[in-house]
Amino acid sequence: MTDVRSTLTTQLVERGLERREANWLIDEFAPGLDPDFFPVLDGAVVRRLAGEPLQYIIGHWPFRSLDLDVDPRVLIPRPETEELVAHALLALSRTNDVSPLIGDLGCGSGAIGLALLVELAERGVAATLVGVDESQDALAVAKRNALKHALSAASFVQSSWLSQVDESLRGRFSLIVANPPYVGSEEYRELDPVLRYEPRGALVAEDAHDTPGLADLVEIISTARAWLRPGAYLLCEHGYQQGDATRACALAAGFLEVETVADMAGHPRFLVARNPAC
Numbered sequence: 001m002t003d004v005r006s007t008l009t010t011q012l013v014e015r016g017l018e019r020r021e022a023n024w025l026i027d028e029f030a031p032g033l034d035p036d037f038f039p040v041l042d043g044a045v046v047r048r049l050a051g052e053p054l055q056y057i058i059g060h061w062p063f064r065s066l067d068l069d070v071d072p073r074v075l076i077p078r079p080e081t082e083e084l085v086a087h088a089l090l091a092l093s094r095t096n097d098v099s100p101l102i103g104d105l106g107c108g109s110g111a112i113g114l115a116l117l118v119e120l121a122e123r124g125v126a127a128t129l130v131g132v133d134e135s136q137d138a139l140a141v142a143k144r145n146a147l148k149h150a151l152s153a154a155s156f157v158q159s160s161w162l163s164q165v166d167e168s169l170r171g172r173f174s175l176i177v178a179n180p181p182y183v184g185s186e187e188y189r190e191l192d193p194v195l196r197y198e199p200r201g202a203l204v205a206e207d208a209h210d211t212p213g214l215a216d217l218v219e220i221i222s223t224a225r226a227w228l229r230p231g232a233y234l235l236c237e238h239g240y241q242q243g244d245a246t247r248a249c250a251l252a253a254g255f256l257e258v259e260t261v262a263d264m265a266g267h268p269r270f271l272v273a274r275n276p277a278c
């Protein structure tokens with residue numbers, strides 16, 4: 001069996017796959033090395049060699065402790081967004097809210113909000129999640145992921161940012177977290193073409209305040225405060241060059257304790273802002 005496995009891996013590497021990816025595809029599509037499954041494996045290899053992201057071919061991907069379904073209707077969750085979840089947990093712990101209401105704006109696959117629900121439950125905190133996305137397609141994937149992980153405290157709303165969220169929730173969120181589109185259209189044209197497999201609307205935003213790709217962040221930062229409890233937090237992921245502009249926007253919106261947090265690579269990537277306590 002080991003020989004069959006290593007021969008198969010070598011064949012896939014010779015066709016142009018990285019060894020790690022060859023092994024992933026074998027595990028996914030021909031785990032028992034049954035030759036009946038080789039045509040399915042071959043189909044997956046052809047898709048990968050054509051440039052399609054591995055995550056869409058496999059159809060699921062790990063995000064923190066969750067295995068999330070992903071397909072071309074949603075952004076593939078990124079490792080730096082896992083860091084955003086860690087910062088969100090820290091912020092929430094400072095609020096001392098025992099049953100926090102969380103808003104995940106631009107929820108995509110549901111990655112951020114669903115991971116928060118699970119990790120808060122592990123800490124004995126029963127949170128409730130409202131996931132928001134303007135894309136009905138993305139919401140279908142997020143709902144499937146909530147079902148997959150039996151997360152009944154999650155609900156989802158089709159809305160452009162907070163515009164269609166139930167008015168009764170104003171002033172009730174302990175945390176609003178967002179990983180919105182923040183790539184300017186010029187930058188998008190220069191990025192790795194593999195990103196074209198992901199929904200453009202998940203990546204590209206209009207410019208604002210002379211900053212490429214800032215418009216969705218501006219909209220979120222300038223409207224979120226009204227939806228937060230006193231002392232609650234807004235956290236947003238943003239591009240390397242958007243730290244100054246997002247902090248300025250948060251201060252202009254009346255947030256306190258406004259800071260930019262760097263990712264593991266040392267790049268300024270996350271806005272953390274607190275609603276004044278009263």
Ligand SMILES: C[S@@+](CC[C@H](N)C(=O)[O-])C[C@H]1O[C@@H](n2cnc3c(N)ncnc32)[C@H](O)[C@@H]1O
Pocket residue numbers: 074075076077078081105106107108109110111112132133134135138159160161179180181201202203216
């Ligand atoms: C960068 S993706 C983030 C997806 C997911 N939160 C993650 O971190 O993997 C941005 C998401 O925002 C959504 N989006 C774009 N414009 C929006 C808008 N005006 N209102 C709500 N959601 C929007 C996209 O459909 C996409 O799912």
